[in-house]
Amino acid sequence: MNRLARRKLVSALMFGLTGICTLLTISSLFFILGYLLWHGIRSINLEFFTQLPKPPGEVGGGMANAIAGSAEIIFLATFIGMPVGFLAGVYLSEYGEDKFSFVVRYATDLLNGVPSIVIGIFAYALVVVPLGHFSILAGSVALSVIFIPIAVRTSEQFLQDVPHAFREAALALGAPKWKAIATAVVPAAFSALATGMLLAVARIAGETAPLLFTSFNNQFWSLSPNQPSASLPVMIFTYAISPYRDWHRQAWAAGLVLLALVLFINVSARLLLPRRVFK
Amino acid sequence: MTAAAKTKSSAVEPHAAALAQTAQKLTVSHLNFFYGMHQALYDVSLEVEANRITALIGPSGCGKSTFLRVLNRMNETVKGSRAEGSVFLDNDNIFDLDITLLRRRVGMVFQKANPFPKSIFNNVAYGLRINGLCSRWELSGAVENSLRRAALWDEVKDQLHKSAYALSGGQQQRLCIARALAVNPEVLLLDEPSSALDPIATSKIEELLFQLKRSCTIVVITHNMQQAARISDRTGFFLLGRLVEINETATMFRNPSRKETEDYITGRFG
Numbered sequence: 320m321n322r323l324a325r326r327k328l329v330s331a332l333m334f335g336l337t338g339i340c341t342l343l344t345i346s347s348l349f350f351i352l353g354y355l356l357w358h359g360i361r362s363i364n365l366e367f368f369t370q371l372p373k374p375p376g377e378v379g380g381g382m383a384n385a386i387a388g389s390a391e392i393i394f395l396a397t398f399i400g401m402p403v404g405f406l407a408g409v410y411l412s413e414y415g416e417d418k419f420s421f422v423v424r425y426a427t428d429l430l431n432g433v434p435s436i437v438i439g440i441f442a443y444a445l446v447v448v449p450l451g452h453f454s455i456l457a458g459s460v461a462l463s464v465i466f467i468p469i470a471v472r473t474s475e476q477f478l479q480d481v482p483h484a485f486r487e488a489a490l491a492l493g494a495p496k497w498k499a500i501a502t503a504v505v506p507a508a509f510s511a512l513a514t515g516m517l518l519a520v521a522r523i524a525g526e527t528a529p530l531l532f533t534s535f536n537n538q539f540w541s542l543s544p545n546q547p548s549a550s551l552p553v554m555i556f557t558y559a560i561s562p563y564r565d566w567h568r569q570a571w572a573a574g575l576v577l578l579a580l581v582l583f584i585n586v587s588a589r590l591l592l593p594r595r596v597f598k
Numbered sequence: 599m600t601a602a603a604k605t606k607s608s609a610v611e612p613h614a615a616a617l618a619q620t621a622q623k624l625t626v627s628h629l630n631f632f633y634g635m636h637q638a639l640y641d642v643s644l645e646v647e648a649n650r651i652t653a654l655i656g657p658s659g660c661g662k663s664t665f666l667r668v669l670n671r672m673n674e675t676v677k678g679s680r681a682e683g684s685v686f687l688d689n690d691n692i693f694d695l696d697i698t699l700l701r702r703r704v705g706m707v708f709q710k711a712n713p714f715p716k717s718i719f720n721n722v723a724y725g726l727r728i729n730g731l732c733s734r735w736e737l738s739g740a741v742e743n744s745l746r747r748a749a750l751w752d753e754v755k756d757q758l759h760k761s762a763y764a765l766s767g768g769q770q771q772r773l774c775i776a777r778a779l780a781v782n783p784e785v786l787l788l789d790e791p792s793s794a795l796d797p798i799a800t801s802k803i804e805e806l807l808f809q810l811k812r813s814c815t816i817v818v819i820t821h822n823m824q825q826a827a828r829i830s831d832r833t834g835f836f837l838l839g840r841l842v843e844i845n846e847t848a849t850m851f852r853n854p855s856r857k858e859t860e861d862y863i864t865g866r867f868g
Contacts, residue, residue, distance in 0.1 A: 416677060482712070484708060484710065484712035485712060485714060486675075487672065487675075487706075487708060487712070488708070488712045488713075488714065488774070488777070489714075489724070489728070490672065490675065490701065491670060491672060491701055491705065491706040491708075491778070492701065492702070492705070492724060492725035492728065492777065492778065492781060493698045493699065493700075493701040493702035493725065493728070493729065493781060494698065494725075494728045495698050498728050502724070502727070502728060503714055503724070506714075506715075506716070507714065507715050
């Protein structure tokens with residue numbers, strides 16, 4: 320075989336290999352989606368959305384309280400995490416040129432890598448122990464700790480993408496720096512910032528471990544932030560490891576609902592992301 | 599020795615005969631400017647005359663942009679930068695003025711048109727709003743006035759609420775000029791305002807500057823010798839961080855007093 324033919328063969332082989340690996344990557348997503356759809360669709364029914372859980376062993380019931388509980392925990396966590404993450408992101412992007420902000424960036428990345436179960440323990444010590452009981456609030460605090468580093472780094476990134484020319488234009492018109500940021504930089508990045516926040520919401524929506532000993536679980540309705548509450552991820556965990564067939568079915572249904580929610584958020588985030596009008 | 603040659607050692611002195619009626623708007627004396635350890639300007643002294651167009655020419659990296667950005671202290675956004683010497687705007691030392699106040703008095707237009715991703719109206723209204731003017735009535739009057747001054751009104755009056763990005767490059771640059779004019783600056787600094795534009799858009803900007811000098815003092819950087827000759831009343835030539843020469847434009851181009859100036863103008867380098 321001559322050189323050229325060998326090169327062409329190696330090239331074709333490597334090209335094929337990259338193709339196979341790409342396929343593997345996306346097929347795992349579609350495998351998960353398909354598998355969950357297959358089991359979930361058969362398991363889901365109206366009761367699932369409207370009923371409270373039945374006692375162990377009884378067939379039927381639903382997870383209405385867990386759906387509401389998850390919504391409340393995620394909302395509260397976003398409420399805590401979004402302003403903190405956003406403002407810290409503004410600091411890093413607009414004021415962060417010194418050593419301190421290098422430390423902040425590094426610490427944020429470390430926080431992002433802390434195992435979620437450890438964050439659960441942290442929230443347990445911080446909120447559950449002083450209050451003396453599990454609560455939605457404790458779960459929200461745990462999730463907000465996961466929310467913050469994501470919000471910080473995406474906010475910083477998207478603000479950095481705003482062309483320097485906008486800052487200069489605002490400053491040259493006599494805007495003080497804070498005003499230039501508030502009226503020229505942040506609005507220019509607004510939809511990108513919203514995307515970042517949505518991605519953070521999607522990320523915390525599926526977290527289970529931090530909720531296990533913070534918001535814990537509940538058989539009944541509990542919408543007070545001071546009470547423990549059921550949540551979809553914890554219900555999936557509890558039901559999946561139970562010995563009851565009907566609970567397994569409901570775990571599949573819950574998995575499908577949770578995944579649909581996360582996909583929905585991710586897709587909306589993608590749609591919100593503006594086409595780049597400036598560069 | 600010509601009259602021009604005599605002024606080379608004292609370039610800051612006005613030409614009494616030609617400029618009897620003009621006043622000094624900006625007076626720069628012994629300005630040195632540093633980016634960290636690097637010195638970008640060496641002992642620059644000059645005066646900018648009110649209601650005239652001063653063009654600054656010179657090869658890339660000669661410090662003319664740095665000089666322009668000292669005049670409204672935009673350079674202070676660069677970390678580790680430092681200015682020595684003094685710059686007076688009328689009777690105020692600009693380094694003593696509140697920086698936001700200074701920038702309202704000394705507006706700036708950049709090389710590349712940089713409208714905000716907002717509507718045409720909101721772009722022009724931006725400077726007024728941040729200065730606390732909010733009444734819809736006053737705003738729309740001021741916006742129209744600024745757009746008229748920037749010779750853009752007739753082209754955009756029916757689409758004020760369209761995005762500024764719907765405009766052509768030349769229109770965007772005039773929009774940026776309108777935005778700068780809206781806060782009624784006394785001095786307008788322009789850093790190569792037409793370098794990215796085609797000849798027609800360029801000539802519109804040039805006409806506009808000609809109109810504007812009645813109401814404000816203009817300092818414009820240009821790489822284009824013909825442009826400097828066409829539009830400016832006075833021209834300053836920078837080289838390697840130094841002001842080589844500043845003079846009446848006609849004198850400068852016909853009869854430069856320094857060899858470097860002549861070489862640059864005739865295209866022998868730069």
